[in-house]
Ligand code: SF4
């Protein structure tokens with residue numbers, strides 16, 4: 182399951198995700214992270230059954246955590262099955278099936294947002310934008 | 312053997328006609344042979360569904376009371392042409408809204424009308440004796456218009472060159488999003504299903520021929536603008552009644568960073584009258600080759616990276632310099648097939664009366680570039696030839712003195728052979744002076760990645776470079792990298808009030 186973690190970075194503080202891994206023993210897969218000098222946002226993937234403990238630990242360390250239930254979402258009424266999204270996605274989420282219909286491997290999506298810009302038909306969106 | 316168009320129409324009427332979609336034809340010809348295929352197949356239907364920027368529609372609104380002769384016209388804030396008198400207008404698909412920019416445009420107005428949505432008309436006039444009214448605002452549905460005739464100057468490109476980007480910067484083009492460093496390839500068109508690809512000599516496709524346009528029965532008006540069938544890039548001018556169209560085949564779109572466009576379904580039935588038609592409709596994706604162009608070069612003649620055919624493009628991966636690059640179609644192959652199949656059903660049901668062109672379109676036409684009587688400004692027209700440079704082994708202090716004297720903020724750095732190797736700015740020098748460290752020579756503090764231009768480069772391209780790198784000056788170099796001049800933001804001032812802007 183994927184969690185979107187936002188945190189502020191204070192001088193001298195230990196890297197927050199490393200701290201959680203150390204304290205909980207859960208293997209966290211960081212799929213995407215943008216961190217500058219004062220704050221950071223990371224998309225992490227963890228085993229479903231560790232969700233509660235990881236969330237609590239992150240909250241203790243001052244981060245805000247949001248559970249992402251969905252990867253990118255396709256609006257089928259807008260989509261024309263062109264395939265413009267296929268080659269721009271860094272995680273190969275999209276493919277055209279044998280009937281030339283676009284298909285998603287949603288689990289691979291790290292919500293980088295690139296395909297949203299590439300779709301000429303505004304057919305792709307993130308859940309909270311809907 | 313030849314088959315007359317009358318015989319084909321007769322077979323259609325009797326329900327005996329064999330109609331196939333173009334993608335089935337190569338297989339049929341391979342199996343039956345050309346002669347037998349000619350006897351067997353009566354009509355081949357083609358189709359394509361993709362971005363067709365050069366599209367639009369004529370509207371007639373009927374007269375208001377008191378009447379107005381509209382001079383400036385907006386539909387949902389998208390300006391339409393006001394030069395057709397009284398209550399006629401033409402709206403172009405790529406015209407953008409004055410309020411919503413590239414999120415709404417002429418294509419959206421067309422789609423909204425077809426979808427049954429209400430569209431706001433606003434118009435102004437100076438008022439005349441016969442048309443006293445000066446302004447009007449009203450909400451309209453498609454059914455309120457006397458005519459809504461889609462009329463597209465340039466549709467159904469025979470094929471289209473594919474796009475790649477070798478620069479290190481993401482590009483947003485009408486060919487979609489092009490990732491840096493040849494990260495992806497985009498292409499457009501339905502290959503072997505494309506109408507003109509099935510009749511490249513334009514034997515059967517010509518003026519007056521019935522077509523599928525946006526879900527309605529339309530027709531070919533004639534040669535499309537910019538048509539270049541001699542080079543394999545034919546286009547068609549087409550029209551159809553918007554009131555019979557369907558949103559399934561008319562979709563507004565936005566190419567991020569480029570603008571609004573219209574995705575449109577176009578299909579043409581090709582009567583199989585002779586062996587030439589059999590051969591031309593047996594075309595396969597692998598027979599249709601295009602250039603893969605580098606869109607990183609902002610010029611009319613973009614470099615060709617390689618040749619590539621539609622089968623390779625559609626496979627999803629194309630090899631470029633030893634690496635597999637992923638491809639994206641911008642047009643929809645599924646929809647293209649749907650167009651060809653719908654058209655097949657129409658023909659089978661006798662809804663389409665097949666005709667020969669009332670006038671042929673020349674297959675010899677070749678597109679010409681623009682005749683430019685005045686050439687746009689080039690860097691050499693405005694560059695500053697007084698170059699003050701500094702040697703890479705000179706001391707930082709020497710550079711500081713040159714900057715002070717030279718009324719410049721940028722010093723190109725040259726090596727022993729006089730070639731450009733870096734650049735230092737006033738900022739680099741102040742920094743070095745404020746934090747004296749180990750650096751003593753110019754080469755220790757210079758920036759080695761220098762953005763340069765050439766005397767021949769159009770100023771518009773040079774300005775793009777300055778903006779993109781957020782810099783105010785760059786060296787002008789010759790082929791060997793000798794600095795021949797500098798181009799600064801101040802030089803650009805020469806353009807204003809100069810002869811270029813007259
Ligand atoms: S780019 Fe958009 S419209 Fe095209 S296939 Fe992908 S989601 Fe569908």
Ligand code: SF4
Pocket residue numbers: 252253269270271272273274275289290291292293294295296297
């Ligand atoms: S958001 Fe990023 S990772 Fe997810 S599908 Fe779009 S491009 Fe791929």
